[in-house]
Amino acid sequence: KAGVTQTPRYLIKTRGQQVTLSCSPISGHRSVSWYQQTPGQGLQFLFEYFSETQRNKGNFPGRFSGRQFSNSRSEMNVSTLELGDSALYLCASSFRTGYPWEQYFGPGTRLTVT
Amino acid sequence: ILNVEQSPQSLHVQEGDSTNFTCSFPSSNFYALHWYRWETAKSPEALFVMTLNGDEKKKGQISATLNTKEGYSYLYIKGSQPEDSATYLCAFHDTDKLIFGTGTRLQVFP
Numbered sequence: 001k002a003g004v005t006q007t008p009r010y011l012i013k014t015r016g017q018q019v020t021l022s023c024s025p026i027s028g029h030r031s032v033s034w035y036q037q038t039p040g041q042g043l044q045f046l047f048e049y050f051s052e053t054q055r056n057k058g059n060f061p062g063r064f065s066g067r068q069f070s071n072s073r074s075e076m077n078v079s080t081l082e083l084g085d086s087a088l089y090l091c092a093s094s095f096r097t098g099y100p101w102e103q104y105f106g107p108g109t110r111l112t113v114t
Numbered sequence: 115i116l117n118v119e120q121s122p123q124s125l126h127v128q129e130g131d132s133t134n135f136t137c138s139f140p141s142s143n144f145y146a147l148h149w150y151r152w153e154t155a156k157s158p159e160a161l162f163v164m165t166l167n168g169d170e171k172k173k174g175q176i177s178a179t180l181n182t183k184e185g186y187s188y189l190y191i192k193g194s195q196p197e198d199s200a201t202y203l204c205a206f207h208d209t210d211k212l213i214f215g216t217g218t219r220l221q222v223f224p
Contacts, residue, residue: 004157033211042118042214043203056211090158100146100165100207105157 002027004093004106012112018079021109025072025093031055032074033094033103034066038087046089049074050096078111086113116140118206120215127194127222134190135218137204141185146207149178149189152217153200161189161202194222 005024013019025032034046045058049068066076072093078085088110092103119138127133139147146165152158162171167182175192191198201219205212 035214040216042216043205043212045211045213048211058211100148100163102148102160102163103212104160105150107155107157 004091004104006089006091006106006109008109009107010110010112012114013081014114015081015083017081018077019081019111021076021089021091021111023074023076023091023093023106025074025091026104029093029095029104030072031094031096031101032068032072033092034074034076035090035092036060036087037090037108038084043090046076081113083113085111087111116206116208116213118204118213118215120202120204120218122218123216124219125221127220129195129222129224131194131222132190132192133194133220134188135202135220137187137189137215139185139187139204139206139213141183143209144182144185145209147180147187148205148207148212149187150203150205151200152203158203189218191220194220196222196224198222 007022031050033048035043047057048055052068063079068074088108090108092105094101094103149161150158164180169180177190180187199222201217203217205214
C-alpha cells in the first residue's frame, strides 16, 4: 500500500507570493490533516479535511487555506507569504473510523520564504 | 489552550544504554495519547496509541506507559541502538485533532 505523498518536497518562494502544496493520502483514507513545524515548535495543527469538508481549523491566519477533492487529495494554499511562513509542512491521512484514529504522515514539504 | 510538554528536550546516550522520556498532558477530558518516532528526512512513524489509564504497550525494545489521572506517559527504550536515534513525539488526542509536544531528540552513539 503506497504511503502518503507530498509534492513538492522543497520550495523556495519570495515574500508576498503565494504557494500551493499538495498531499495525496493513503488509498481509502478520507481524512487529511495539515501541520506546520517551525524550529523549536511542535507540529502545529492547521486544518483537517474529511470528505471534502473542513472539519477543524487551528489558530492560523486566513492566509492559510485548504481544500480537498473528491479523490481525497488535498491542497494547502498560503497567500501573501511572510518570512515566518518558512517551515516544514506535513500532511497526515487517516481512515477516521473507530476512535482514536491513527494518522499516517507524509514526508513533508520544506518551504523557504526569502 | 492545551499544552503538551516533553522532557528532556534532547538526550545523548551510548549504545546499549536504556533511556526514558516523559510526556505531560492535560489530565481532564482524556481521549488518547499517541507516540511517534521521527527520523531525520523521513515521515513521522506511529509507535503507539494509548487510551486506557494504566496502559502499557511494547514494540520490540520500546515500551510506553500511561497515567491519565496525573497526565503523563513514559516512553522507554531498552538497550538503545544507533538506529534508535530519532525525535520521539507525543501527541494528545484532543477531541478531533492531535496536539503535539516539541519532542525529545535522542542520539545514540556507537
